[in-house]
Amino acid sequence: MRFASIVAFIGAAILCCAFALTGLAQQALTVEQVREFITSSLSQKTPDKTVADFLATAQMSEKLDARVVEELEGKGAGPKTVAALMKLSQASAGLPAPAPRAVAPKPKPIPAPSFEEQQKVLDAAREYALNYAQSLPDFICMEVNRRYVDYHYRPGTDGSWAISDKLAEKLTYFGQKEKYELISHNDDSEYGKTTESVGGSISRGDFGTLIREIFDPSSAAEFHWERWGNLQGHLMYVYTFYIDQPHSKETIDYQHSQQVTPAFHGEVYVESGPNTIWRIVVEPEPPVTFPIQNIREQIDYRYTNISGQSFLLPVTGQVIMRADGVGTKNEIEFRSYRKYSADTTITFDDSDDDSKDTPKDAAPKK
Numbered sequence: 001m002r003f004a005s006i007v008a009f010i011g012a013a014i015l016c017c018a019f020a021l022t023g024l025a026q027q028a029l030t031v032e033q034v035r036e037f038i039t040s041s042l043s044q045k046t047p048d049k050t051v052a053d054f055l056a057t058a059q060m061s062e063k064l065d066a067r068v069v070e071e072l073e074g075k076g077a078g079p080k081t082v083a084a085l086m087k088l089s090q091a092s093a094g095l096p097a098p099a100p101r102a103v104a105p106k107p108k109p110i111p112a113p114s115f116e117e118q119q120k121v122l123d124a125a126r127e128y129a130l131n132y133a134q135s136l137p138d139f140i141c142m143e144v145n146r147r148y149v150d151y152h153y154r155p156g157t158d159g160s161w162a163i164s165d166k167l168a169e170k171l172t173y174f175g176q177k178e179k180y181e182l183i184s185h186n187d188d189s190e191y192g193k194t195t196e197s198v199g200g201s202i203s204r205g206d207f208g209t210l211i212r213e214i215f216d217p218s219s220a221a222e223f224h225w226e227r228w229g230n231l232q233g234h235l236m237y238v239y240t241f242y243i244d245q246p247h248s249k250e251t252i253d254y255q256h257s258q259q260v261t262p263a264f265h266g267e268v269y270v271e272s273g274p275n276t277i278w279r280i281v282v283e284p285e286p287p288v289t290f291p292i293q294n295i296r297e298q299i300d301y302r303y304t305n306i307s308g309q310s311f312l313l314p315v316t317g318q319v320i321m322r323a324d325g326v327g328t329k330n331e332i333e334f335r336s337y338r339k340y341s342a343d344t345t346i347t348f349d350d351s352d353d354d355s356k357d358t359p360k361d362a363a364p365k366k
Helices: 003-013 018-026 031-043 048-056 066-074 079-091 115-135 209-215
Strands: 139-150 162-174 177-185 222-231 234-243 252-254 258-260 263-271 277-285 292-306 309-323 326-339
Touching: 031 048, 031 066, 031 079, 048 079, 066 079, 066 222, 115 209, 115 234, 115 263, 115 277, 209 234, 209 277, 222 263, 234 277, 252 292, 292 326
Parallel strands: none
Antiparallel strands: 139 162, 139 326, 162 177, 222 234, 234 263, 252 258, 263 277, 277 292, 292 309, 309 326
8 A cells, every 4th residue: 555545544534543553653664755644644634743643653764854854844844743853864864865856847946035125024024023022912831841962962963862851931921021930840840949950051032032132233233135945834035144242142151150142143034925033043153162162043933822812922942052062952842822910820731742731720819
């Protein structure tokens, strides 16, 4: 039976046949089969978690390149599916590369926008960025941070990451300020403790601070048109930027003993039409003598519903760095967004089961 027909059946049944699913997962899949599976799952609107759970049990017969994962993300693969694909990509790094695909006629490339259009879009994105924090409501959400380590990490490679620990925090955004409260560490309750007491790398300022710093006139950022991009089927203007050290506000702290505010560069993805920002990539340039090197942070924003209104908010993030020669990676997920209320407490389930990922109102405070 051809894989495509199996995929179509699985999508239509929403993967309800456990025996067939288990048997398929035990097969070593080719890259082309993975493409067909994801494409069919998207057309059948199979839940993101269901697709990711299947991929977690699968194995590859050939190398799944990270570029294929990006291609599938561009077609609309959800964050959990993309994370599962990245794990397959890392696990298959040592396998042979797939045979070249039959070359299909390439669509006519979209011409680069004129300089005037580039500047017009950049000006609109700047206005959006500078007003972003004020446009957000007061809200509460949950931030789950899965941290990995690679003791032999080499910059420029996919790495061989081993899970280190998992943090869950309650994030309160009130009056345009962020407040973090540690909920659990490795699923053990840590209420009352600080995230800093756990140790390890963390990032802050994902809700407006970073966007504003990049576009703030005082940062004197240099922007340049780079290319067209595609995120979940949305056409994106991709710009590179550079902020020199004298104008930088990006501070890096090493074990509360050393701090540096380096120059940094990166990319911003601006959606064509609304001119809103969907992705930010930041790569600081610390001095070579600083213990932390090869830093790369990526934040992805998507439309999220809060009390019946749609807001562009962070949904996933990733921070990779090398400290004292050891590679660390943080995979961050923001979820369970809801409107903040001063007289309501919220409890969260920090498990990986989406069905349990619903905040619940507690009784109002007396």
